[in-house]
Amino acid sequence: MPNLRKLLYPFSVLYKGLTDLRNIGYDYGYFEVARYDFPVIAVGNLNTGGTGKSPMIEYLVGLLIEEHKVATLSRGYKRESKGFQLIGSDDNAAKSGDEPLQFKNKYPELLVAVDADRRNGIAKLRNEQAEVILLDDAFQHRKVEAGYYILLTSYGDLYSQDLVLPAGNLRESRKGAERADVIVVTKCPPEITSVEMEKIREKLKANDKQKVFFSKIEYSNKIYGKYDIKNLNDMKQENYAIVTGIANPAPFIDHLKKAGLELPHLKFPDHHIFTENELSQLDKYEGILTTEKDFMRLKDSRLKGKLYYLPIKTEIIDNAEQFDSAIKDYVNKNEV
Structure with a gap:
């Protein structure tokens, strides 16, 4: 301490x-x-x-x-929407928050909902046959x-x-x-x-x-973008960077270093909402590697063509x- x-x-x-x-x-x-x-x-x-x-x-x-028939219920931290929301694969992080959208994209058949009122959320999900x-x-x-x-x-x-x-x-x-x-x-x-x-x-x-x-x-040995899939080694390029907006990026960064990937690391707070000025600064990099959670917030931004995430699992x-x-x-x- x-x-x-x-x-x-x-x-x-x-x-x-x-x-x-x-x-x-x-x-x-x-x-x-x-x-x-x-x-x-x-x-x-x-x-x-x-x-x-x-x-x-x-x-x-x-x-x-x-x-x-499984459902997840989250608060939907830093979302812009209010109340109960049932999330679809085509929704954005502004409606759902990053993690619920990640769940839905990975498991399309999953019922994914956000609601700060957990009692109400549970009742609504039961109405959806969860x-x-x-x-x-x-x-x-x-x-x-x-x-x-x-x-x-x-x-x-x-x-x-x-x-x-x-x-x-x-x-x-x-x-x-x-x-x-x-x-x-x-x-x-x-x-x-x-x-x-x-x-x-x-x-x-x-x-x-x-x-x-x-x-x-x-960790996967593949990285995923909006339009294609690459090998992690493909990120070993000049003018590429790592961007994180999670609570503890240290394990992620340590894994990348062990894999021989030592790129500039731009660290932002957990669940960070990127401003237009920050996106402009990041846009100068030719390629960006990020976490799956961060990808959910950035995948529809101006960075989408150069943005990739590295999947993880427990x-x-x-x-x-x-x-x-x-x-x-x-x-x-x-x-x-």
Whole structure:
């Protein structure tokens, strides 16, 4: 924790107290909670920043969509639209936000919706015959009680080693992890050992009912543009650049460096909405490589002819069959 942030610790104590009171209100029934008799799975985290929620949602979609009518429900961060929106493949990020549009483009048969009011969104998706609903970034959304909670925490940035905002990066106290059915340590290095996994399990202190799994990011060796597909090595050109607008681009950049791709990196804030002036500056590059999420915001801009993204996916690297079975068992036992 940076030394300057230590000065904010008294405010963290106050913030923790407020979030603890809120959670007590929901835990003891002082606040109204919506519960459902069909499968609702929430994916989220305790830490702020990127822990790999979107790849995990896509993993769950791929796991379930062949046998069930699956829907995703997100808030639609930084979208310009209001209220409930059912997203189509031809929509833009201004209507949906970047991640929901990414889901729809990858799985056209998937029901994708955005709504800040999760109760309303769930009701509308049931009207669309959704059988399983995946709630994106909903771990702290206590007005809705999911039937199954998946808590993500990044390798090297475990929630058990962090403090509540603003001195740390936790949205609520570590005790909130007790709501999780499974905990997934994301973005692990491929060479992680069983000994290191066990040490991390000890740090997380999961309860007896919780299982801890580990996952890594798997990168494609192809890059995708609006009009064509290329090999990643094709980006090794002069006057090419990497552009990111995600919470933690470090794993993405590290992977590209290991692949021998060392290009200028233009880093923007998470979910950044690019201005015309910024697009003009980026337009001077002959080719631009970005993340799939950023591509959704930029694919219809003036950059579209020179813009490519590198797909990623989540891979469970220990007990994958056990993880898959746990999800499928929950869905099959609760599907109406």
